[in-house]
Amino acid sequence: MKIETDISQGEHKIDAYATGSITVAGTVYATDIIITQEAIIEDSLPERVQALEEAHLETMLNLNPEIVIFGSGRTLAYPPDEICEILYLRQTGFEIMDTGAACRAFNFLSGEGRRIVAALFQIKNQE
Numbered sequence: 187m188k189i190e191t192d193i194s195q196g197e198h199k200i201d202a203y204a205t206g207s208i209t210v211a212g213t214v215y216a217t218d219i220i221i222t223q224e225a226i227i228e229d230s231l232p233e234r235v236q237a238l239e240e241a242h243l244e245t246m247l248n249l250n251p252e253i254v255i256f257g258s259g260r261t262l263a264y265p266p267d268e269i270c271e272i273l274y275l276r277q278t279g280f281e282i283m284d285t286g287a288a289c290r291a292f293n294f295l296s297g298e299g300r301r302i303v304a305a306l307f308q309i310k311n312q313e
Contacts, residue, residue: 197223197224197296198210198211198221198222198223198224198226198296199211199293199296200221200289200292200293203285203286203289203306203309204309205260205308205309205310205311206308206309206310206311207308208285208289208306208308210226215228216308217229217308218231218233218305218306218307218308219231219305219306220245220246220249220303220304220305220306221292221303221304221306222249222251222301222302222303222304223296223301223302225249227245230242230245231305231307234258234259234263234307235256235258235259235263235264235265235282235305235307236263236264236265236266238256238265238266238269238305239266239269240268240269240272242305243269243272243273246303246305247276247278249303250301251278251301251302251303252278252279252300252301252302253278253279253280253281253295253300253301253302253303254273254278254279254280254281254302254303254304254305255280255281255282255283255288255291255292255295255302255303255304255305256280256281256282256283256288256304256305256307257283257284257285257286257287257288257289257304257305257306257307258282258283258284258285258288258307259284259285259307259308259309259310260284260285260309260310261284262282262283262284263282264282265282285306285307285308285309286309288304288306289304289306291304292304292306
């Protein structure tokens with residue numbers, strides 16, 4: 187699905203998402219990604235959101251977010267309770283949603299100037 191949201195200043199913007207790909211600023215990513223306005227990190231996530239571990243979360247928290255968004259694929263799936271507890275104890279906001287909603291939320295919140303980190307898991311055929 188193509189997304190029509192404008193983000194100024196040449197910052198990262200998610201243009202589209204589909205089964206097996208996420209397009210950011212014209213570049214197609216066929217892997218799960220962590221994205222902020224300043225960075226895109228590939229190959230730092232497990233195969234699915236339910237397998238997230240503290241080391242994966244540390245990669246995201248080192249980017250100093252005020253909000254972490256988890257895009258879990260085609261359907262809603264939750265990270266382990268330990269991950270949510272760490273975010274709660276650090277007073278970092280977080281949202282869990284399907285990847286399409288996460289892409290739209292990332293663009294919207296980024297457009298507001300919020301410090302967002304999104305962990306976007308690809309939409310897979312078998313979901």
